[in-house]
Amino acid sequence: MKQKLISALLPVTALVLAGCTASPSATDYDKATADILKNSFQDRGIAKVDRLVQDEANRECAAADVAGKPIDEKVAKAIEAANMKTVKWPSDGKFLGDWKEGEKIAQSGRGLTWRDKADDANGGNCYNCHQISKEEISFGTLGPSLYNYGKLRGVTDPNAAASKAIVEYTWGKMYNARAYNACSQMPRAGHKGILNEKQMQHVMALLLDPASPVNK
Amino acid sequence: MKRHLLALTAVGAVLAQGQAWAQDATAEGIAKYREMLEDGNPAELFEMKGEELWAQKRGPKNATLEQCDLGLGPGVLKGAFVQMPRYFKDTGRVQDLESRLLTCMETLQGFNAEEIRKTPFRRGEMANLTALATYVAAQSKGMRFNLPQAHPQEKLMYEAGKRIFFTRGGTHDFSCASCHGADDKRIRLQDLPNLTKNPGDGIGFAAWPAYRVSNSQMWGMQLRLNDCFRQQRFPEPKFGSDATIALGVYMGVNAKTAESIVPAIKR
Amino acid sequence: MADPMRIRAAAAGDEVTVRVLMSHPMEPGTRKDASGATIPAHFIQDVEATHNGKTVLTALFSGAVSQNPFLSFKFKGGAKGDKVVVKWVDNKGDTRTDEATVA
Amino acid sequence: MNPSRRTALKSTGAFATLISLGLVTQSQAQAAVDRASFQVKTLEDALKALGGQPAVSDQVTVVAPDIAENGAVVPVGASSKLPNTTEIYLIVEKNPTPLAAGFILPAGTVPDVQTRLKFGQSTNVVAVVKADGKLYSATKETKVTLGGCGG
Numbered sequence: 069m070k071q072k073l074i075s076a077l078l079p080v081t082a083l084v085l086a087g088c089t090a091s092p093s094a095t096d097y098d099k100a101t102a103d104i105l106k107n108s109f110q111d112r113g114i115a116k117v118d119r120l121v122q123d124e125a126n127r128e129c130a131a132a133d134v135a136g137k138p139i140d141e142k143v144a145k146a147i148e149a150a151n152m153k154t155v156k157w158p159s160d161g162k163f164l165g166d167w168k169e170g171e172k173i174a175q176s177g178r179g180l181t182w183r184d185k186a187d188d189a190n191g192g193n194c195y196n197c198h199q200i201s202k203e204e205i206s207f208g209t210l211g212p213s214l215y216n217y218g219k220l221r222g223v224t225d226p227n228a229a230a231s232k233a234i235v236e237y238t239w240g241k242m243y244n245a246r247a248y249n250a251c252s253q254m255p256r257a258g259h260k261g262i263l264n265e266k267q268m269q270h271v272m273a274l275l276l277d278p279a280s281p282v283n284k
Numbered sequence: 285m286k287r288h289l290l291a292l293t294a295v296g297a298v299l300a301q302g303q304a305w306a307q308d309a310t311a312e313g314i315a316k317y318r319e320m321l322e323d324g325n326p327a328e329l330f331e332m333k334g335e336e337l338w339a340q341k342r343g344p345k346n347a348t349l350e351q352c353d354l355g356l357g358p359g360v361l362k363g364a365f366v367q368m369p370r371y372f373k374d375t376g377r378v379q380d381l382e383s384r385l386l387t388c389m390e391t392l393q394g395f396n397a398e399e400i401r402k403t404p405f406r407r408g409e410m411a412n413l414t415a416l417a418t419y420v421a422a423q424s425k426g427m428r429f430n431l432p433q434a435h436p437q438e439k440l441m442y443e444a445g446k447r448i449f450f451t452r453g454g455t456h457d458f459s460c461a462s463c464h465g466a467d468d469k470r471i472r473l474q475d476l477p478n479l480t481k482n483p484g485d486g487i488g489f490a491a492w493p494a495y496r497v498s499n500s501q502m503w504g505m506q507l508r509l510n511d512c513f514r515q516q517r518f519p520e521p522k523f524g525s526d527a528t529i530a531l532g533v534y535m536g537v538n539a540k541t542a543e544s545i546v547p548a549i550k551r
Numbered sequence: 552m553a554d555p556m557r558i559r560a561a562a563a564g565d566e567v568t569v570r571v572l573m574s575h576p577m578e579p580g581t582r583k584d585a586s587g588a589t590i591p592a593h594f595i596q597d598v599e600a601t602h603n604g605k606t607v608l609t610a611l612f613s614g615a616v617s618q619n620p621f622l623s624f625k626f627k628g629g630a631k632g633d634k635v636v637v638k639w640v641d642n643k644g645d646t647r648t649d650e651a652t653v654a
Numbered sequence: 655m656n657p658s659r660r661t662a663l664k665s666t667g668a669f670a671t672l673i674s675l676g677l678v679t680q681s682q683a684q685a686a687v688d689r690a691s692f693q694v695k696t697l698e699d700a701l702k703a704l705g706g707q708p709a710v711s712d713q714v715t716v717v718a719p720d721i722a723e724n725g726a727v728v729p730v731g732a733s734s735k736l737p738n739t740t741e742i743y744l745i746v747e748k749n750p751t752p753l754a755a756g757f758i759l760p761a762g763t764v765p766d767v768q769t770r771l772k773f774g775q776s777t778n779v780v781a782v783v784k785a786d787g788k789l790y791s792a793t794k795e796t797k798v799t800l801g802g803c804g805g
Contacts, residue, residue, distance in 0.1 A: 092436075097443040101530075104444050105451065108527030112520035119454045119519055126452035133450040133461060180455045181514045193456075196471045205310055206799045208471045210463065246457075255456035262455060313721030313797075320719055320729040324621035324770070328557045329574045473723065473799055497727035500618035551723050566764065579772070581750065596689070607763050613692040615746060615754035617727045617770035624757070625764035 115182035125151065129251035144250035152247035154259045155240045163235050163272050164226050167282075170274030173267050174200055180262065190262050192271055193255065200274065201281040211254065218276040219283040226276045238275060242268055314473060318549075327418060327495035327547035330502040334419025337412055343393025352388035354381070354420065365424040366544050369532045371435040378441045380532045382417050382506045383524035389413070401523045405507045410523075417504045418493045421546040428543050429490060431536045438533065441526070445534025448527050449479070454517035460531070462516075464488075474551060479535050486545030489535040494548040502547075505532060558651035560635045567629035567653055569600060569607075571622045571637050579614025595620060595639045602626060602635050629653055687743070692753050697780065700745050700753040701789075708782050708789035711736065716744075716781035716792045722773060725798040730754075731768035732781035734790070739765035741784040748777035773798050 092100075109117050122130070125147045132139040139147075176191025178184065194200060197210035200217075217238075223231045241248055243258030257263040263271065274280050338349050354364035355372070369380040375387055390397040395409060403410040433439055452459040463471060464479040477483035493504045503511075509528045513521050521528050554574035561568050573595060580592025598610040607626040629635075631653050638648040691703035701707055717731040732742050742757040742765060754771045765783065773779075776797045783790050 092440065092443075097440065097447065100440055101444040101447040101451075104526040104530060105448065108521055108525035109519040110522055115454075115514075115517065115519045117519045119517065120451075122451070122453055126457055130447075130450045130452050130459065133459075133465070134447055180517045182520055183514065206472045208469070210469050210471065210476075253457075253462050255458070260455050260457070310721060310799075313719060314723050314799075317719035317722050317729070321727065321770075323729075324570060324572060324623065324768075326572055326574075326619035326621070329554065329572050329619060332557055333554060497617075498724045500726065606760055608760075608767075609758040610767075610769075611687070611689075611692070611756040611758075613751060613754050615749055615751065615772050617772055621768070621770045623731075623768040625766055627762050627764065 113182035114180070114184060114186050125246050125250060132251065139251055147250040148247055151244045151250075151256070151259070152240075154256075155243045155247055156258065156265075157236075157239065158265055158269060162269060163239055164277055165266060165269030165273050167270070167273040167277045167280035169267075170270035170272070170280070171201065173263065173271050174274055175204070190267075192257065192263055192267070194271065197254075202284075203281060214275060215282060217282055218278065218280070223276050223283075224278060226278075231276075235272075235276060238272060239268070242271065310473065318551075321497065321549050325495055325547065325549040326500070327493070327502060327549060330415045330418040330493075330495070331422045331547055332419075333412075334415035334417070334422075337416050338419055343389065343395045345392065345394035347392050347394075349385075349388050349392060349416070351392060352385070354384055361420055361423040363424055363427055365421040365546065366427045366429045367431055369438075369441065369529050369536060370432050371437045378435075378437050378526075378529055378533060380505060380524070380529050381420060382413060382504050383529065385413055385416050385420065386524060405503075405510070406501060414493065414502050414504050414507070418502060418547050421493055421544070424544050425546060426543060428541050429536055429539045431533065431540065433537060441530045441533040442537050444526070445530035445532070448530055449534055456517050458516040458518075460512065460516070479538060482539050482542050485543035486548065487542070489532070489539045490542040490544045491546065491548040491550065493546055494550040496550050498551055503550075553645060553647040556637055556639075556647065556649040558635065558637055558649055560629070560633075560651050560653040562629055562631050562633075562653050565629065566625055566627050567602070567633070567635070568625050569623065569635055569637075569651075571598075571600075571620075573598075573620045573622070573639055573647075575618070575620060575639075575641065577612075577614060577616055577618045577620060581614070592642055595641045598622065598637065598639045600624070600635060600637045602629055603633055607635075687753070687756060693751055694753065695751060697745060697747045697752050701782070703753065704743055704782055705784075705789055708791035711790035711792065714781055714783050714790050714792040716779060716794045717768070718779045718794045718796045720795075721797045721799060723799060725773040725775065727770050728773045728779075728796060728798075729768065730771045730779055731766070732783070732792070733764075733766035734783040734785060736765075736783065736785035736790060739783050739785040742767055743782040744769070744771065745780040745782065746771055746773055746777055747780060749774050 105120055109120060111117055128139055128143050128147060173192040174194035177193045177196055179188055179190025195204055195207045197208040199207040199213040199215050202215055218226070221234045223234060225231060226235055244256045245252040245254035246256060255262055258268060274282055277283065341348055351358045354361065355367055355370050356364050365381055368384065369378050371378050372384065379387065386397050386400060389395040389400065389409070400409045400413065405414070433442065449460040460479065463469070463476050467478045469476045477488035479488050492508050493502060495502050506523055506528060509531060510521055556574070557572040559570045575595050576593055577595065578590055578593040580589070582590045584590050592614055594614040594616065595612045598612065599606060600608040608624050610622060612620065633653045634650050635653060636648060636650040638646060640646045687703055691700065694700050694703055713735040715733045718728060722728045730744055732744060734742065740759055742759065743753065744755045745752045746754050755769055757767045759765055773796060778793050778795050780791055780793045
């Protein structure tokens with residue numbers, strides 16, 4: 069009787085409970101979760117339900133988190149390789165823009181929520197997770213400190229050949245962090261269209277320009 | 285930028301003393317600020333309103349909510365909140381405080397639940413629902429969380445909640461765990477509770493409904509989760525949807541033995 | 552009509568501490584809404600507290616007092632069981648009066 | 655009250671209204687600042703409106719946090735140990751209109767009040783008290799930061 073009541077009222081979970089006498093398996097829970105997610109969200113503004121569709125990287129990393137285990141090494145390598153292919157280098161060959169503009173982008177946490185408009189300029193959310201300049205005391209600690217980012221890496225002239233590797237890595241990391249770390253928590257600013265090329269150049273300058281307060 | 289420059293001039297002196305010291309001073313200053321706010325929490329205004337609404341004859345059936353069963357029997361308020369979300373036989377669903385109160389408003393008072401569910405937060409009957417949740421939750425102040433997990437539906441919701449907690453998506457690849465999956469992390473200056481375990485008395489699940497000073501609004505857990513998903517760049521969770529309740533079960537079970545300080549006051 | 556105030560009055564000896572929470576938007580009249588239009592001022596201007604009919608505090612508020620205002624003050628000469636009455640008037644002429652018994 | 659009389663009272667300021675309502679005695683109203691004082695734009699003008707430059711006094715205490723996570727709600731209090739303290743004012747220096755609140759204390763009321771104020775930015779907050787007809791002050795600095803995601 070109880071079973072029937074549940075089936076009648078909750079078609080979602082009935083799938084799990086109707087057929088089994090033993091306790092449900094992890095797969096049953098996965099299936100029930102997928103159904104719950106599908107039924108629980110609605111489009112609002114620019115945030116449509118298709119944002120719940122997970123790519124392979126997100127699916128694999130989340131599954132590892134649920135299991136409480138690190139992601140399989142081979143899977144990780146495959147995710148990193150696939151994401152590396154997405155990285156687009158600056159079309160004009162310039163990696164650095166204006167650090168002052170970069171600071172504004174780093175400060176802004178705006179953009180891409182259901183309250184934002186499609187053509188609003190997005191922020192980089194950088195200070196939410198990273199220390200960057202020393203002057204801003206309101207910074208997050210989810211990511212490592214980026215204070216003295218360029219200085220610590222010996223970047224005295226970002227255009228010099230000696231700086232090439234670190235400049236390219238920084239661009240790539242910002243463009244698609246998952247190319248270097250399969251389950252990195254850092255948003256894929258370039259790949260997901262959060263920041264445009266110009267904005268990325270400005271943030272690059274904030275981190276690497278010797279004149280930027282970050283490197284003072 | 286303007287704020288950045290202000291911070292620059294205002295805290296220059298502090299920073300000269302060294303970064304670590306400045307961070308300690310900042311943390312201490314903020315702790316002091318929060319302490320000063322404790323006295324005179326405007327959440328009490330909403331609690332009072334909820335108390336009035338609870339005993340008031342309202343709705344098409346002109347009835348009070350005094351016979352509402354929140355899991356411990358009709359009209360039993362004390363201790364109900366710290367055992368929710370839980371399974372309810374009459375609806376065949378696991379329900380959190382807010383969705384359960386809505387059921388009572390529908391069955392006892394004759395309100396149209398579907399209409400209320402679609403009402404924006406802080407408007408009309410939705411605002412009343414938040415006040416009612418504040419009042420009911422406050423009756424368990426000082427009590428410890430102890431969600432039931434005996435019913436298969438309750439277990440299912442825990443497992444689903446855990447999976448939803450780690451689900452990465454949206455434009456930024458965020459999950460709940462991006463911010464709430466580790467100890468001692470912050471966004472900007474805001475401490476982030478680790479919700480994969482008991483984060484401590486009056487922290488995380490044990491602190492909502494809360495009055496938010498940043499916008500002078502009273503937020504229940506439904507709105508708290510709604511705004512988390514907004515910042516996560518996810519689509520909008522429907523009010524009282526299974527995903528929100530599953531997350532409540534996951535956080536609530538993890539918070540077992542944590543003391544409720546509800547209604548709290550928050551940034 | 553405005554929502555009720557939360558008034559708490561507690562006696563320690565003959566000194567009474569009164570804590571009041573008022574439900575009010577306290578709109579200063581300088582903010583703009585999403586469309587850029589100025590949101591009209593709407594804030595409590597005057598608060599009057601009386602004890603057994605005698606004024607014990609007059610507060611003058613501007614729009615710089617936070618939303619849902621909090622006010623705490625102390626007066627001498629009160630005792631448990633006495634009545635404290637608080638009344639506010641806002642810039643639109645709306646008013647609200649509530650009372651509490653000294654505990 | 656007939657409408658024309660009401661309008662007339664309003665136009666002469668809130669204090670007149672209070673007197674008409676029997677809330678404030680005539681002497682109290684005269685002792686206190688005019689509603690227009692809450693519109694002045696600078697600290698100097700606010701002090702002028704209160705009756706001039708106050709003397710800094712260690713008998714006056716202004717309580718405000720060193721740092722506030724949110725400018726919308728900053729706990730501010732002031733107290734005075736000076737005998738015959740009859741008025742207390744709170745001024746937020748960098749607010750567009752600095753005079754934020756005033757308190758008139760009849761005999762028997764302890765000069766110790768607390769409220770919550772909005773701070774537009776990091777600023778000094780000044781408590782001015784009137785005791786025996788003279789003005790005294792104390793100042794405290796509060797930094798306003800941004801606590802959350804900023805989105």
